[in-house]
Amino acid sequence: xxxxxxxxxxxxxxxxxxxxxxxxxxxxxxxxxxxxxxxxxxxxxxxxxxxxxxxxxxxxxxxxxxxxxxxxxxxxxxxxxxxxxxxxxxxxxxxxxxxxxxxxxxxxxxxxxxxxxxxxxxxxxxxxxxxxxxxxxxxxxxxxxxxxxxxxxxxxxxxxxxxxxxxxxxxxxxxxxxxxxxxxxxxxxxxxxxxxxxxxxxxxxxxxxxxxxxxxxxxxxxxxxxxxxxxxxxxxxxxxxxxxxxxxxxxxxxxxxxxxxxxxxxxxxxxxxxxxxxxxxxxxxxxxxxxxxxxxxxxxxxxxxxxxxxxxxxxxxxxxxxxxxxxxxxxxxxxxxxxxxxxxxxxxxxxxxxxxxxxxxxxxxxxxxxxxxxxxxxxxxxxxxxxxxxxxxxxxxxxxxxxxxxxxxxxxxxxxxxxxxxxxxxxxxxxxxxxxxxxxxxxxxxxxxxxxxxxxxxxxxxxxxxxxxxxxxxxxxxxxxxxxxxxxxxxxxxxxxxxxxx
Numbered sequence: 001x002x003x004x005x006x007x008x009x010x011x012x013x014x015x016x017x018x019x020x021x022x023x024x025x026x027x028x029x030x031x032x033x034x035x036x037x038x039x040x041x042x043x044x045x046x047x048x049x050x051x052x053x054x055x056x057x058x059x060x061x062x063x064x065x066x067x068x069x070x071x072x073x074x075x076x077x078x079x080x081x082x083x084x085x086x087x088x089x090x091x092x093x094x095x096x097x098x099x100x101x102x103x104x105x106x107x108x109x110x111x112x113x114x115x116x117x118x119x120x121x122x123x124x125x126x127x128x129x130x131x132x133x134x135x136x137x138x139x140x141x142x143x144x145x146x147x148x149x150x151x152x153x154x155x156x157x158x159x160x161x162x163x164x165x166x167x168x169x170x171x172x173x174x175x176x177x178x179x180x181x182x183x184x185x186x187x188x189x190x191x192x193x194x195x196x197x198x199x200x201x202x203x204x205x206x207x208x209x210x211x212x213x214x215x216x217x218x219x220x221x222x223x224x225x226x227x228x229x230x231x232x233x234x235x236x237x238x239x240x241x242x243x244x245x246x247x248x249x250x251x252x253x254x255x256x257x258x259x260x261x262x263x264x265x266x267x268x269x270x271x272x273x274x275x276x277x278x279x280x281x282x283x284x285x286x287x288x289x290x291x292x293x294x295x296x297x298x299x300x301x302x303x304x305x306x307x308x309x310x311x312x313x314x315x316x317x318x319x320x321x322x323x324x325x326x327x328x329x330x331x332x333x334x335x336x337x338x339x340x341x342x343x344x345x346x347x348x349x350x351x352x353x354x355x356x357x358x359x360x361x362x363x364x365x366x367x368x369x370x371x372x373x374x375x376x377x378x379x380x381x382x383x384x385x386x387x388x389x390x391x392x393x394x395x396x397x398x399x400x401x402x403x404x405x406x407x408x409x410x411x412x413x414x415x416x417x418x419x420x421x422x423x424x425x426x427x428x429x430x431x432x433x434x435x436x437x438x439x440x441x442x443x444x445x446x447x448x449x450x451x452x453x454x455x456x457x458x459x460x461x462x463x464x465x466x467x468x469x470x471x472x473x474x475x476x477x478x479x480x481x482x483x484x485x486x487x488x489x490x491x492x493x494x495x496x497x498x499x500x501x502x
Contacts, residue, residue: 014150021148024113028146039121039144042068046091048126049134057128067136069094070121070144072173074151078112084135087120090179095135096122103141110143117147117173165491166499184303185481185493189256191302192276192477195295201252201278206241208234208258214459215239215398217451218261221271234260237474239398242279243427244462246470254278256477267489268419271498274477283471285410285426289387292414292422292473293322296385296480303484311417311486314383322385322414327374330388334381349373367392367407382415391425397437397453399425421480424473431463 028034048067052060071087071094082099100108102124114120124138152174164171164178171178193203211230213220215237223232238257245253256276265271280288300307300318307319325333328343342348349369353360358376360369370392382388389412393401396409411425428434438460444452481493491497 017150018148021115021146021150024115025146025148028143033143034146036142036144039070039142040068041070041121044091045069045071045087045089045094048094048136049092052126052134055126057132060126060128065126066123067126068121068123069096069136071119072147073114073116073118073120076114076116081108083111085120087122088173095129095133096124096141097127097129097135097137098122098141099137103138107141111141114143115147115150117149117151118143119145119147162499165497166502168495181481181485181487181493182495184485188299188303188481188484189477191299192295192475193256194302195298196254196276196278199252199291201254201280202250204242204245204250204253204255206235206238206245206255206257210235212454212456212458214453214456215241216259216261217397217453219263219450221260221262236261237275238277239472239474240456240459242277243467243470243472244459246279246281247462247465247467251281251468252279265498267491268479270478270490270494273490273494275474276477277472277474279427279470279472281468281470284469285389285412285424285471288424288426288471288473289322289324289389289412289414292424292475293385295475296421299480300484309484309486311483312488314417316383316417316483318385320384322387324387324389324412326390327370327378327388330382330386331374331378334378338377343370343373365392365394367394371395379415379420380418383417385414385416387412387414396425397441398428398434400428400430401433416483419479419482420476421483422473422475424471427467427470427472429463429467429470431460434463435460 025034048069052065055063069087069089071089073085074088074093075086077084081101082097085096085098086093087096098108098111103111121142121144122136122138123140124136127135127137129135152170164175172182197203209223209225209232211232213233213236216239218236220233220236223234224230225232235257236259238255238259242253242255254276256274258272259275260272262271263269280291297307297318300309308315308317310316328340331338331343332340342352344366346366346369349366349372350360350364353369353372353376356376358372360372364372374388390402390405390408391399391411391413393399393407393409396411399409399411402408402410409425412423413420414422428437438453438455441453442455445454478490478493481487482490485493487493
């Protein structure tokens with residue numbers, strides 16, 4: 001809530017309102033009618049508006065259309081013997097006309113004491129007011145749930161952003177935009193599922209507690225299993241389990257998964273987040289890029305009806321072919337003052353990055369320094385969809401090396417509006433090469449790199465049975481939803497983001 005709403009005076013007023021509402025609840029309980037569970041709604045506000053939008057008052061009067069609605073009181077105007085209220089459900093709002101001679105003296109007297117925020121049920125017939133508004137004339141009306149706490153002031157709603165995240169239920173009551181965002185999120189996720197299954201991918205579920213964290217370079221959350229007396233890690237990625245399924249013969253698999261990374265928080269990062277990962281046997285990096293491009297266009301069409309839209313007041317066009325650049329090419333495109341020779345000189349990069357106050361660690365190879373330079377100078381400039389390709393193998397421990405470009409992995413990352421949206425590659429299916437890379441990661445971990453991978457012996461064993469040539473990709477669902485709902489903060493698209501304790 002705002003500082004004004006949260007002031008001592010406002011808090012005192014709220015406490016007084018709550019006390020009054022509790023007294024009303026006590027009277028309701030005494031009547032033996034409190035919190036009924038036998039009112040079965042038959043009509044929603046949105047459906048009523050859709051079906052009867054074109055009906056005139058005369059047509060409605062002739063048809064005597066009876067409806068049975070329920071929702072939360074959002075507006076109330078008491079005018080002696082008759083009143084208007086507006087109730088809200090998930091589909092929208094509908095106006096109700098409550099007249100004493102229609103519902104009875106006792107019910108009307110009770111109704112006048114109901115509050116904004118109470119949940120009610122009503123039965124009545126549709127008509128149009130003199131101003132033409134579609135309205136339910138109530139023959140019956142009942143209190144279903146008593147709201148003990150007052151809603152925020154209607155014109156300002158829940159104005160404190162942090163309180164919106166902490167009290168999402170209240171945000172959803174008050175904000176049509178928030179409801180739209182999360183309904184859109186659900187539809188986007190469903191559209192992705194539909195696209196995958198239409199392309200013969202099998203949706204699977206893999207463990208969320210791992211004996212060894214793998215599939216990404218990240219700090220994990222730790223937990224303990226009492227019965228097994230063993231340390232477990234919350235999943236940082238499902239990749240290794242999904243590729244084990246490809247070994248097992250499921251040639252096209254995907255998972256809509258929750259991942260957990262014990263890292264920093266920002267407008268683009270939440271410690272618990274959603275990704276979709278998919279793997280296809282007999283595929284490779286370029287095929288995966290093409291598929292990912294088509295998938296994102298499909299998601300935009302399903303969510304917005306177009307591939308060209310506005311994000312944060314700038315036009316974004318997903319209909320054009322996505323650009324494909326190496327890190328060096330991208331840096332040169334947006335910062336031509338740097339030469340190709342400089343960007344391929346590890347000593348120059350280390351000096352330049354140090355001058356930029358970037359965290360340069362001893363022993364960083366050329367590939368790592370180029371990545372750091374890209375992140376410091378260019379990543380935020382990639383507004384239009386851009387695949388960054390040909391990642392250095394030293395920073396891609398699960399990707400297959402190029403046959404024609406020494407030291408380069410067949411890997412890409414997709415950036416849109418300056419954010420990484422997807423990461424994919426031709427999968428490394430050589431068990432001996434993978435074992436050697438795991439050993440290098442283990443050495444880095446022993447040397448203090450908390451994000452380096454563990455040696456996963458079971459995954460190596462699976463590869464030894466034979467993984468077909470495979471392409472795979474992970475797509476950040478939260479960031480994709482941000483894009484398609486014009487949201488600037490990841491917490492705007494996660495119903496219950498992680499917050500510090502109040």
